[in-house]
Amino acid sequence: MVKQDYEQTARFLLDNDDYLVVCHACPDGDTIGSASALVMLLRKKGKNAWAYCPDGIPEKLLSFTGKDIFVSDVKEHKTLISVDVATPAMLGSMQGVLTHFDLSVDHHKVNTIPCERLLIRDDFISNAEIIADLYDQLSVGIDKEAAECLYAGISSDSGGFRYSNTRPQTMRLAARLMETGIDFAAINRMLFDRLTPEALALTKAAYNSVELFYGGKLAVVTLSKEDYEGIGATDADLDEIKGIPRRIGGVEVAAVIRPRGEKAQVSLRSNEYFDVAAFCREMGGGGHVRAAAFRIDGTPEKAKEKLVKALEGKL
Ligand SMILES: [Mn+2]
Incomplete structure:
Protein backbone atom coordinates (compact mmCIF):
# COMPACT_ATOMS: atom_id res chain seq x y z
CA MET A 1 0.00 0.00 0.00
CA ASP A 193 -35.17 14.80 13.14
CA ARG A 194 -37.05 11.83 11.78
CA LEU A 195 -38.19 8.81 13.78
CA THR A 196 -39.42 5.58 12.27
CA PRO A 197 -41.89 3.64 14.47
CA GLU A 198 -39.07 1.12 15.04
CA ALA A 199 -36.68 3.86 16.10
CA LEU A 200 -39.28 5.19 18.53
CA ALA A 201 -39.75 1.74 20.10
CA LEU A 202 -35.98 1.32 20.26
CA THR A 203 -35.63 4.72 21.92
CA LYS A 204 -38.08 3.70 24.64
CA ALA A 205 -36.18 0.45 25.25
CA ALA A 206 -32.91 2.37 25.28
CA TYR A 207 -34.05 4.87 27.92
CA ASN A 208 -35.36 2.04 30.06
CA SER A 209 -32.02 0.23 29.96
CA VAL A 210 -29.65 3.09 30.86
CA GLU A 211 -27.21 2.19 33.64
CA LEU A 212 -24.48 4.34 35.16
CA PHE A 213 -21.08 3.16 36.42
CA TYR A 214 -17.96 4.68 37.96
CA GLY A 215 -19.61 7.62 39.64
CA GLY A 216 -21.69 8.35 36.55
CA LYS A 217 -18.75 8.65 34.15
CA LEU A 218 -19.81 5.60 32.16
CA ALA A 219 -23.37 5.29 30.84
CA VAL A 220 -24.48 2.09 29.16
CA VAL A 221 -27.54 1.34 27.04
CA THR A 222 -28.03 -2.40 26.54
CA LEU A 223 -30.52 -3.70 24.00
CA SER A 224 -31.32 -7.34 24.48
CA LYS A 225 -31.86 -9.71 21.57
CA GLU A 226 -35.57 -9.79 22.50
CA ASP A 227 -35.79 -5.97 22.46
CA TYR A 228 -33.98 -5.67 19.20
CA GLU A 229 -35.61 -8.47 17.25
CA GLY A 230 -39.03 -7.95 18.81
CA ILE A 231 -39.04 -4.38 17.60
CA GLY A 232 -37.84 -5.39 14.14
CA ALA A 233 -35.28 -2.59 14.25
CA THR A 234 -32.52 -2.21 11.71
CA ASP A 235 -29.17 -0.54 12.18
CA ALA A 236 -30.57 2.57 10.51
CA ASP A 237 -32.93 2.96 13.47
CA LEU A 238 -29.97 2.97 15.85
CA ASP A 239 -28.74 6.46 15.02
CA GLU A 240 -31.49 7.84 17.20
CA ILE A 241 -30.27 6.16 20.34
CA LYS A 242 -26.51 6.50 19.97
CA GLY A 243 -26.66 9.99 21.41
CA ILE A 244 -28.82 9.11 24.42
CA PRO A 245 -26.28 8.01 27.06
CA ARG A 246 -23.74 10.74 26.31
CA ARG A 247 -26.26 13.49 26.99
CA ILE A 248 -26.43 12.55 30.67
CA GLY A 249 -24.60 15.15 32.76
CA GLY A 250 -21.18 14.00 34.02
CA VAL A 251 -20.90 11.13 31.53
CA GLU A 252 -17.57 10.80 29.74
CA VAL A 253 -17.98 7.46 27.98
CA ALA A 254 -21.34 6.38 26.56
CA ALA A 255 -21.93 2.86 25.31
CA VAL A 256 -24.73 1.38 23.23
CA ILE A 257 -24.66 -2.41 23.13
CA ARG A 258 -26.83 -4.38 20.73
CA PRO A 259 -27.00 -7.94 19.43
CA ARG A 260 -25.38 -8.70 16.12
CA GLY A 261 -25.90 -12.34 15.18
CA GLU A 262 -24.22 -14.43 17.87
CA LYS A 263 -22.07 -11.47 18.89
CA ALA A 264 -22.66 -8.12 20.52
CA GLN A 265 -21.77 -4.81 18.94
CA VAL A 266 -20.47 -2.21 21.39
CA SER A 267 -20.56 1.39 20.11
CA LEU A 268 -18.75 3.93 22.25
CA ARG A 269 -18.80 7.72 22.26
CA SER A 270 -16.84 10.01 24.53
CA ASN A 271 -17.41 13.63 25.44
CA GLU A 272 -14.16 15.31 26.46
CA TYR A 273 -10.99 13.35 27.11
CA PHE A 274 -11.29 9.58 26.73
CA ASP A 275 -9.83 8.11 23.52
CA VAL A 276 -12.44 5.50 22.56
CA ALA A 277 -10.55 4.67 19.34
CA ALA A 278 -7.52 3.46 21.31
CA PHE A 279 -9.72 1.55 23.74
CA CYS A 280 -11.70 -0.12 20.94
CA ARG A 281 -8.49 -1.11 19.16
CA GLU A 282 -7.43 -2.93 22.35
CA MET A 283 -10.78 -4.73 22.18
CA GLY A 284 -10.28 -5.70 18.52
CA GLY A 285 -12.28 -2.88 16.94
CA GLY A 286 -11.56 0.67 15.86
CA GLY A 287 -12.93 4.07 14.92
CA HIS A 288 -12.49 7.72 15.81
CA VAL A 289 -11.22 9.34 19.03
CA ARG A 290 -14.76 10.34 20.07
CA ALA A 291 -16.75 7.54 18.35
CA ALA A 292 -15.59 3.95 17.94
CA ALA A 293 -16.85 0.38 18.19
CA PHE A 294 -15.92 -3.25 18.66
CA ARG A 295 -17.60 -6.65 18.50
CA ILE A 296 -17.44 -9.32 21.14
CA ASP A 297 -18.73 -12.88 21.45
CA GLY A 298 -21.81 -13.49 23.56
CA THR A 299 -25.00 -11.69 24.50
CA PRO A 300 -25.29 -7.92 24.97
CA GLU A 301 -25.62 -8.54 28.75
CA LYS A 302 -22.30 -10.44 28.81
CA ALA A 303 -20.70 -7.77 26.63
CA LYS A 304 -21.79 -5.12 29.13
CA GLU A 305 -20.08 -6.98 31.99
CA LYS A 306 -16.87 -7.27 29.98
CA LEU A 307 -16.99 -3.61 28.95
CA VAL A 308 -17.50 -2.36 32.48
CA LYS A 309 -14.63 -4.53 33.70
CA ALA A 310 -12.29 -3.44 30.89
CA LEU A 311 -12.91 0.23 31.73
CA GLU A 312 -12.18 -0.19 35.43
CA GLY A 313 -9.69 2.45 36.60
CA LYS A 314 -9.56 4.10 33.18
CA LEU A 315 -12.12 6.89 33.62
MN1 LIG B 1 -17.13 8.94 7.89
Whole structure:
Protein backbone atom coordinates (compact mmCIF):
# COMPACT_ATOMS: atom_id res chain seq x y z
CA MET A 1 0.00 0.00 0.00
CA VAL A 2 1.32 3.43 -0.96
CA LYS A 3 -0.02 6.62 0.58
CA GLN A 4 -1.25 9.10 -1.99
CA ASP A 5 -1.64 12.85 -2.10
CA TYR A 6 -4.40 14.61 -4.03
CA GLU A 7 -2.31 15.01 -7.17
CA GLN A 8 -1.42 11.31 -7.33
CA THR A 9 -5.03 10.34 -6.62
CA ALA A 10 -6.32 12.63 -9.37
CA ARG A 11 -3.83 11.10 -11.82
CA PHE A 12 -4.97 7.60 -10.82
CA LEU A 13 -8.65 8.53 -11.29
CA LEU A 14 -7.94 9.95 -14.77
CA ASP A 15 -5.79 7.00 -15.85
CA ASN A 16 -8.30 4.25 -15.03
CA ASP A 17 -11.93 3.42 -15.80
CA ASP A 18 -14.89 1.18 -14.91
CA TYR A 19 -15.06 2.16 -11.26
CA LEU A 20 -16.99 0.60 -8.43
CA VAL A 21 -17.05 2.81 -5.34
CA VAL A 22 -17.78 0.75 -2.23
CA CYS A 23 -19.40 2.01 0.99
CA HIS A 24 -19.24 0.52 4.46
CA ALA A 25 -21.99 -1.73 5.88
CA CYS A 26 -24.57 -0.11 8.20
CA PRO A 27 -24.24 2.93 5.92
CA ASP A 28 -24.34 6.49 7.20
CA GLY A 29 -24.65 9.83 5.42
CA ASP A 30 -20.89 10.13 5.03
CA THR A 31 -20.20 6.86 3.24
CA ILE A 32 -23.30 7.17 1.02
CA GLY A 33 -22.75 10.88 0.32
CA SER A 34 -19.04 10.33 -0.41
CA ALA A 35 -19.63 7.41 -2.76
CA SER A 36 -22.40 9.24 -4.63
CA ALA A 37 -20.38 12.43 -5.03
CA LEU A 38 -17.30 10.49 -6.17
CA VAL A 39 -19.33 8.60 -8.79
CA MET A 40 -20.70 11.93 -10.05
CA LEU A 41 -17.15 13.34 -10.22
CA LEU A 42 -15.82 10.34 -12.16
CA ARG A 43 -18.73 10.52 -14.61
CA LYS A 44 -18.03 14.23 -15.18
CA LYS A 45 -14.56 13.10 -16.26
CA GLY A 46 -16.12 10.71 -18.78
CA LYS A 47 -15.61 7.58 -16.71
CA ASN A 48 -17.90 4.62 -16.22
CA ALA A 49 -18.59 4.62 -12.47
CA TRP A 50 -21.07 3.06 -10.04
CA ALA A 51 -21.43 2.78 -6.31
CA TYR A 52 -22.17 -0.24 -4.16
CA CYS A 53 -23.30 -0.61 -0.55
CA PRO A 54 -23.08 -3.99 1.26
CA ASP A 55 -26.33 -3.24 3.13
CA GLY A 56 -29.60 -1.72 1.97
CA ILE A 57 -29.58 2.07 1.95
CA PRO A 58 -31.90 3.42 4.65
CA GLU A 59 -34.82 5.47 3.45
CA LYS A 60 -33.53 8.64 5.08
CA LEU A 61 -30.33 8.46 3.01
CA LEU A 62 -32.02 7.59 -0.29
CA SER A 63 -33.09 11.13 -1.07
CA PHE A 64 -29.54 12.38 -1.57
CA THR A 65 -27.89 9.42 -3.24
CA GLY A 66 -28.77 10.79 -6.65
CA LYS A 67 -30.44 8.71 -9.32
CA ASP A 68 -28.78 5.71 -10.97
CA ILE A 69 -25.72 5.74 -8.74
CA PHE A 70 -25.92 2.42 -6.86
CA VAL A 71 -25.81 -1.09 -8.31
CA SER A 72 -26.93 -4.20 -6.46
CA ASP A 73 -23.99 -6.49 -7.28
CA VAL A 74 -20.23 -6.18 -7.50
CA LYS A 75 -19.61 -7.88 -10.85
CA GLU A 76 -17.90 -6.50 -13.93
CA HIS A 77 -15.97 -3.58 -12.58
CA LYS A 78 -12.26 -3.14 -13.14
CA THR A 79 -11.29 -0.54 -10.58
CA LEU A 80 -12.34 -0.83 -6.95
CA ILE A 81 -12.40 2.12 -4.57
CA SER A 82 -13.54 2.07 -0.93
CA VAL A 83 -14.83 5.23 0.75
CA ASP A 84 -15.06 5.75 4.51
CA VAL A 85 -14.24 2.07 5.17
CA ALA A 86 -11.54 1.65 7.83
CA THR A 87 -11.45 -2.13 8.31
CA PRO A 88 -12.41 -5.28 6.36
CA ALA A 89 -15.06 -5.93 9.05
CA MET A 90 -16.76 -2.67 8.03
CA LEU A 91 -17.46 -4.29 4.64
CA GLY A 92 -20.05 -6.48 6.38
CA SER A 93 -21.25 -9.24 4.05
CA MET A 94 -18.57 -8.24 1.50
CA GLN A 95 -15.72 -9.04 3.89
CA GLY A 96 -13.89 -11.93 2.24
CA VAL A 97 -15.52 -11.13 -1.12
CA LEU A 98 -13.93 -7.75 -1.80
CA THR A 99 -10.43 -8.50 -0.60
CA HIS A 100 -8.32 -6.01 -2.51
CA PHE A 101 -8.93 -2.39 -3.50
CA ASP A 102 -7.12 -0.27 -6.04
CA LEU A 103 -7.71 2.80 -3.89
CA SER A 104 -9.01 3.42 -0.38
CA VAL A 105 -10.20 6.94 0.51
CA ASP A 106 -10.68 7.40 4.23
CA HIS A 107 -10.63 9.72 7.23
CA HIS A 108 -10.35 7.17 10.07
CA LYS A 109 -7.26 7.19 12.31
CA VAL A 110 -6.21 3.72 11.26
CA ASN A 111 -7.08 2.09 7.93
CA THR A 112 -6.48 -1.64 7.47
CA ILE A 113 -8.24 -2.10 4.12
CA PRO A 114 -5.99 -4.16 1.80
CA CYS A 115 -5.33 -1.66 -0.99
CA GLU A 116 -2.84 -0.58 -3.62
CA ARG A 117 -3.17 3.12 -2.78
CA LEU A 118 -4.44 4.97 0.28
CA LEU A 119 -5.66 8.56 0.40
CA ILE A 120 -6.20 9.28 4.07
CA ARG A 121 -6.91 12.55 5.90
CA ASP A 122 -7.39 11.54 9.50
CA ASP A 123 -7.78 15.16 10.63
CA PHE A 124 -10.97 15.53 8.57
CA ILE A 125 -14.28 15.02 10.35
CA SER A 126 -15.85 13.49 7.25
CA ASN A 127 -14.79 11.53 4.22
CA ALA A 128 -16.96 13.87 2.16
CA GLU A 129 -14.45 16.71 2.71
CA ILE A 130 -11.79 14.61 0.94
CA ILE A 131 -14.13 14.08 -2.02
CA ALA A 132 -14.77 17.84 -2.17
CA ASP A 133 -10.97 18.38 -2.34
CA LEU A 134 -10.83 15.91 -5.23
CA TYR A 135 -13.40 18.02 -7.12
CA ASP A 136 -11.06 20.99 -6.69
CA GLN A 137 -7.99 18.97 -7.62
CA LEU A 138 -9.69 17.84 -10.83
CA SER A 139 -11.10 21.35 -11.46
CA VAL A 140 -14.68 20.11 -11.53
CA GLY A 141 -17.28 22.51 -10.14
CA ILE A 142 -19.52 21.14 -7.38
CA ASP A 143 -23.08 21.31 -8.71
CA LYS A 144 -26.22 21.23 -6.59
CA GLU A 145 -26.65 17.47 -6.91
CA ALA A 146 -23.10 16.74 -5.71
CA ALA A 147 -23.39 19.44 -3.03
CA GLU A 148 -26.40 17.65 -1.49
CA CYS A 149 -24.38 14.45 -1.16
CA LEU A 150 -21.31 16.17 0.25
CA TYR A 151 -23.35 18.26 2.69
CA ALA A 152 -25.13 15.12 3.90
CA GLY A 153 -21.73 13.48 4.51
CA ILE A 154 -20.28 16.37 6.43
CA SER A 155 -23.38 17.11 8.47
CA SER A 156 -23.83 13.42 9.26
CA ASP A 157 -20.30 12.83 10.59
CA SER A 158 -20.08 16.14 12.46
CA GLY A 159 -23.43 15.59 14.18
CA GLY A 160 -24.77 18.71 12.48
CA PHE A 161 -21.47 20.63 12.93
CA ARG A 162 -21.39 20.05 16.67
CA TYR A 163 -18.55 17.57 17.30
CA SER A 164 -15.16 18.79 18.48
CA ASN A 165 -13.20 17.96 15.34
CA THR A 166 -15.41 20.12 13.13
CA ARG A 167 -12.83 22.42 11.54
CA PRO A 168 -13.09 26.00 10.26
CA GLN A 169 -12.48 24.48 6.80
CA THR A 170 -15.52 22.24 7.38
CA MET A 171 -17.69 25.32 7.88
CA ARG A 172 -16.18 27.09 4.86
CA LEU A 173 -16.91 24.07 2.68
CA ALA A 174 -20.45 23.85 4.07
CA ALA A 175 -20.93 27.52 3.15
CA ARG A 176 -19.75 26.79 -0.39
CA LEU A 177 -22.17 23.89 -0.64
CA MET A 178 -25.04 26.06 0.65
CA GLU A 179 -24.31 28.57 -2.10
CA THR A 180 -25.29 25.98 -4.71
CA GLY A 181 -28.88 26.33 -3.45
CA ILE A 182 -29.26 23.01 -1.64
CA ASP A 183 -32.10 22.57 0.83
CA PHE A 184 -29.74 21.97 3.76
CA ALA A 185 -32.52 22.25 6.33
CA ALA A 186 -34.35 19.36 4.66
CA ILE A 187 -31.16 17.28 4.64
CA ASN A 188 -30.62 17.94 8.35
CA ARG A 189 -34.25 17.11 9.11
CA MET A 190 -33.88 13.81 7.27
CA LEU A 191 -30.62 13.03 9.08
CA PHE A 192 -31.49 14.07 12.60
CA ASP A 193 -35.17 14.80 13.14
CA ARG A 194 -37.05 11.83 11.78
CA LEU A 195 -38.19 8.81 13.78
CA THR A 196 -39.42 5.58 12.27
CA PRO A 197 -41.89 3.64 14.47
CA GLU A 198 -39.07 1.12 15.04
CA ALA A 199 -36.68 3.86 16.10
CA LEU A 200 -39.28 5.19 18.53
CA ALA A 201 -39.75 1.74 20.10
CA LEU A 202 -35.98 1.32 20.26
CA THR A 203 -35.63 4.72 21.92
CA LYS A 204 -38.08 3.70 24.64
CA ALA A 205 -36.18 0.45 25.25
CA ALA A 206 -32.91 2.37 25.28
CA TYR A 207 -34.05 4.87 27.92
CA ASN A 208 -35.36 2.04 30.06
CA SER A 209 -32.02 0.23 29.96
CA VAL A 210 -29.65 3.09 30.86
CA GLU A 211 -27.21 2.19 33.64
CA LEU A 212 -24.48 4.34 35.16
CA PHE A 213 -21.08 3.16 36.42
CA TYR A 214 -17.96 4.68 37.96
CA GLY A 215 -19.61 7.62 39.64
CA GLY A 216 -21.69 8.35 36.55
CA LYS A 217 -18.75 8.65 34.15
CA LEU A 218 -19.81 5.60 32.16
CA ALA A 219 -23.37 5.29 30.84
CA VAL A 220 -24.48 2.09 29.16
CA VAL A 221 -27.54 1.34 27.04
CA THR A 222 -28.03 -2.40 26.54
CA LEU A 223 -30.52 -3.70 24.00
CA SER A 224 -31.32 -7.34 24.48
CA LYS A 225 -31.86 -9.71 21.57
CA GLU A 226 -35.57 -9.79 22.50
CA ASP A 227 -35.79 -5.97 22.46
CA TYR A 228 -33.98 -5.67 19.20
CA GLU A 229 -35.61 -8.47 17.25
CA GLY A 230 -39.03 -7.95 18.81
CA ILE A 231 -39.04 -4.38 17.60
CA GLY A 232 -37.84 -5.39 14.14
CA ALA A 233 -35.28 -2.59 14.25
CA THR A 234 -32.52 -2.21 11.71
CA ASP A 235 -29.17 -0.54 12.18
CA ALA A 236 -30.57 2.57 10.51
CA ASP A 237 -32.93 2.96 13.47
CA LEU A 238 -29.97 2.97 15.85
CA ASP A 239 -28.74 6.46 15.02
CA GLU A 240 -31.49 7.84 17.20
CA ILE A 241 -30.27 6.16 20.34
CA LYS A 242 -26.51 6.50 19.97
CA GLY A 243 -26.66 9.99 21.41
CA ILE A 244 -28.82 9.11 24.42
CA PRO A 245 -26.28 8.01 27.06
CA ARG A 246 -23.74 10.74 26.31
CA ARG A 247 -26.26 13.49 26.99
CA ILE A 248 -26.43 12.55 30.67
CA GLY A 249 -24.60 15.15 32.76
CA GLY A 250 -21.18 14.00 34.02
CA VAL A 251 -20.90 11.13 31.53
CA GLU A 252 -17.57 10.80 29.74
CA VAL A 253 -17.98 7.46 27.98
CA ALA A 254 -21.34 6.38 26.56
CA ALA A 255 -21.93 2.86 25.31
CA VAL A 256 -24.73 1.38 23.23
CA ILE A 257 -24.66 -2.41 23.13
CA ARG A 258 -26.83 -4.38 20.73
CA PRO A 259 -27.00 -7.94 19.43
CA ARG A 260 -25.38 -8.70 16.12
CA GLY A 261 -25.90 -12.34 15.18
CA GLU A 262 -24.22 -14.43 17.87
CA LYS A 263 -22.07 -11.47 18.89
CA ALA A 264 -22.66 -8.12 20.52
CA GLN A 265 -21.77 -4.81 18.94
CA VAL A 266 -20.47 -2.21 21.39
CA SER A 267 -20.56 1.39 20.11
CA LEU A 268 -18.75 3.93 22.25
CA ARG A 269 -18.80 7.72 22.26
CA SER A 270 -16.84 10.01 24.53
CA ASN A 271 -17.41 13.63 25.44
CA GLU A 272 -14.16 15.31 26.46
CA TYR A 273 -10.99 13.35 27.11
CA PHE A 274 -11.29 9.58 26.73
CA ASP A 275 -9.83 8.11 23.52
CA VAL A 276 -12.44 5.50 22.56
CA ALA A 277 -10.55 4.67 19.34
CA ALA A 278 -7.52 3.46 21.31
CA PHE A 279 -9.72 1.55 23.74
CA CYS A 280 -11.70 -0.12 20.94
CA ARG A 281 -8.49 -1.11 19.16
CA GLU A 282 -7.43 -2.93 22.35
CA MET A 283 -10.78 -4.73 22.18
CA GLY A 284 -10.28 -5.70 18.52
CA GLY A 285 -12.28 -2.88 16.94
CA GLY A 286 -11.56 0.67 15.86
CA GLY A 287 -12.93 4.07 14.92
CA HIS A 288 -12.49 7.72 15.81
CA VAL A 289 -11.22 9.34 19.03
CA ARG A 290 -14.76 10.34 20.07
CA ALA A 291 -16.75 7.54 18.35
CA ALA A 292 -15.59 3.95 17.94
CA ALA A 293 -16.85 0.38 18.19
CA PHE A 294 -15.92 -3.25 18.66
CA ARG A 295 -17.60 -6.65 18.50
CA ILE A 296 -17.44 -9.32 21.14
CA ASP A 297 -18.73 -12.88 21.45
CA GLY A 298 -21.81 -13.49 23.56
CA THR A 299 -25.00 -11.69 24.50
CA PRO A 300 -25.29 -7.92 24.97
CA GLU A 301 -25.62 -8.54 28.75
CA LYS A 302 -22.30 -10.44 28.81
CA ALA A 303 -20.70 -7.77 26.63
CA LYS A 304 -21.79 -5.12 29.13
CA GLU A 305 -20.08 -6.98 31.99
CA LYS A 306 -16.87 -7.27 29.98
CA LEU A 307 -16.99 -3.61 28.95
CA VAL A 308 -17.50 -2.36 32.48
CA LYS A 309 -14.63 -4.53 33.70
CA ALA A 310 -12.29 -3.44 30.89
CA LEU A 311 -12.91 0.23 31.73
CA GLU A 312 -12.18 -0.19 35.43
CA GLY A 313 -9.69 2.45 36.60
CA LYS A 314 -9.56 4.10 33.18
CA LEU A 315 -12.12 6.89 33.62
MN1 LIG B 1 -17.13 8.94 7.89
